[in-house]
Amino acid sequence: MDDHAMTVPECKPWWRFPLVWMVMAGPAVVVVASFVTLWLAVRTPDPVVESDYYRRGIEINRSLARKNLMPAMTGRNHAATPESDVPAPRR
Structure with missing residues (x-):
């Protein structure tokens, strides 16, 4: 080949x-x-957090307490707790 x-x-x-x-x-x-x-x-930049965010949060919690609503953390922690055992929201 x-x-x-x-x-x-x-x-x-x-x-x-x-x-x-x-x-x-x-x-x-x-x-x-x-x-x-x-x-x-x-x-689209992120919005700036307001300087008085802490005070506004406290006011929201107070208004929820006046309406007999709990803050989210308390409500979540006591979701399965009988209503008679749920503690009152802190002020």
Whole structure:
């Protein structure tokens, strides 16, 4: 058999292989998603907490106590407790 009779397969450029594009698609999607996230973060900044947030919270708790409603933590902790055993809200 003649060694020159064997044909060497033609080499295609790297961009002609679909698997290369599939491997590069994952990181490309992540980069695009990160820019979308950055754009959303810059476009809609978080609201600033008010300086008197603590006083306003205390006022809300007092108004709930006047309406005979409990703060969330007390209500959650006593959700299954019989009503006769539930302690009165703190003031």
